[in-house]
Amino acid sequence: MTDSNSNASLIAPSIPGDALPPVEQHAQQYATVRNAHETELIEDYVELIGDLLAHRGEARAADIANRMAVSQATVSKMIRRLNELELVTSKPYRSLFLTEAGQKMAETSRARHDVVLHFLRALGVKDSTARIDAEGMEHHVSDETLAIMQRFTKQQQKK
Amino acid sequence: MTDSNSNASLIAPSIPGDALPPVEQHAQQYATVRNAHETELIEDYVELIGDLLAHRGEARAADIANRMAVSQATVSKMIRRLNELELVTSKPYRSLFLTEAGQKMAETSRARHDVVLHFLRALGVKDSTARIDAEGMEHHVSDETLAIMQRFTKQQQKK
């Protein structure tokens, strides 16, 4: 018998209020994180491409490579994937553009990112740290938490 | 010329206060996230093993597989890695134990995890959501932010 052992407490009396979550819930937590990881990079690329288009008027593979601190070959390969996923359109050796779906994803990601970033700053985290943390956190914040963060930031600004 | 283009504003006038971060800083953000991803899974395993040992008295591969919603083969392979990293000790077909280093990592991860979880709850996020978000966020929260979260949680509890 293993985890579903209900008399495990005989072996190691569980600390009250600090128990392991039920298996199904626990499993769901990890599955959600794993799932987020699959889309994370895609979203980062699309978001960055959107930003480059907005701020620079064009998105070149070399820019992406520089900003992501990754080789151009890696970017090139990734762009092929984004193409297959119909998130970007690209002609060889030319600048990139986002499809409808790509634009939607870029906007969503950007908005999400901004909420988290502003929240962290409102909380008192210094800018450079907030940027790094936001980049990592944005893909793991549920809509519920996101809404709460947004509310918090607004309240903080009123003060 | 690409990203370092300083007259890019001629192409697309940048929105003030909403510019792209300087390339080096931007690159650092992504690099930090990539780095976190490498250790993330390892930490999750070690943390879970620590929890199982604390609450159940033993950590079996099957339990881990169930709780992570992953096949036993995957766990087995991962344990080999943890062994190589000298984070766990294991005899074939036997329960697992943490090395000194493993215990230290488990404690750190657990503490981190708890700070984030309690913070989210203090913020008003409902428990089931907080658990999922915490699982994803914990590896992307800097020490600075962590300290602020901890302070916030304490203040909230005083009220």
Place this chain on the structure above:
DNA sequence: CAACATTCTTAGCCAAGGCTAAACTGTTTG
């Protein structure tokens, strides 16, 4: 306009983290 520089792509490598199927070990039980 030819040569050089930059950018982009392709080919081929690697490690990580999943999976299934099959073999092996340990435990329980008829």
Place this chain on the structure above:
DNA sequence: CAAACAGTTTAGCCTTGGCTAAGAATGTTG
């Protein structure tokens, strides 16, 4: 105590996301 079952490992596969090196396309400039 042998058979059946539960748990573990191994083998072999796949995808993702990195890399370097080499070559092709494009852009720039003397």
